[in-house]
Amino acid sequence: MIQIRQLRKSYGSNHVLHGIDLDVRPGEFVVMLGLSGAGKSTLLRCMNGLNHPDSGMLAVGGIDLMQKHSRRELARHVAMVFQHHNLVPRLSVRKNVLTGRLGQLGTLPSLLQLFRTSDIRLADQCLERVGLAHKADERTEALSGGQMQRVGIARALAQQPQVILADEPVASLDPKTARSVLQYLRDATRELGIAVVCNLHQVDYAREFGDRVVGLAQGRVVFDGAPTDLDEAALQVIYHGEPQEAYPRADAPVPAHATAAVLPSVPWMQASASVGSL
């Protein structure tokens, strides 16, 4: 689902990523930890096509991101969940979720926001997955921060992506709400076989929600293993730059649910052709 080999990225003379190797499988929830400035967001932005790497190999959802590709094509495979959810406050919850479908529409329907009835049905199913079906017609600005983040997740699911990239999605939420948001994200992606890479600063959440934890320090992968291997010594490696030889690498076992599930086999993810407008 995600394949990265010897990926390098610099901003001018600032060498940020120094040869990253990483594979993420369908249905796997990978939490990325690391100090501020370690390069986590830069790596995520490379995976989302927003940053162009200097060298190496990077394929996400079958798209070779080292080559020229269209944003529309990428949006069919990769969705983002942002720290500040990036919703339109005055729009209804359903319309915000439907914006996740814009990349799948033709140019004219996309400009006119002419959604198919199947898109509307899909948006409602996505809202149901995050426990917000009853809020579909409300204005988004009336929701709490945690609810807005769940709408952001529903919008990402509505893209029917193979990969979701989440950059500190719970940074501004209280611990109880944050756990509930991560639970919704993990459950939905696990059931749908979506690969997730989620940047977090909270080690507790990494242990609780990650199938696998990747630690980045100064642009290098210094830890890659199961959450149960994330002991004090491993944290020293990630956060204090201690030697790394003793730590597990990418040969961590595949979690039972991380199967080769592919999205077209998920019934509700198949679009029909009828057209409707909102």
Ligand SMILES: Nc1ncnc2c1ncn2[C@@H]1O[C@H](COP(=O)(O)OP(=O)(O)OP(=O)(O)O)[C@@H](O)[C@H]1O
């Ligand atoms: N657009 C940019 N232009 C120039 N330098 C950048 C840019 N984005 C990030 N950097 C630099 O790249 C390095 C890594 O930043 P990055 O945001 O990837 O780290 P991070 O691990 O995500 O940090 P945080 O946890 O604080 O978000 C930093 O030195 C930062 O200043």
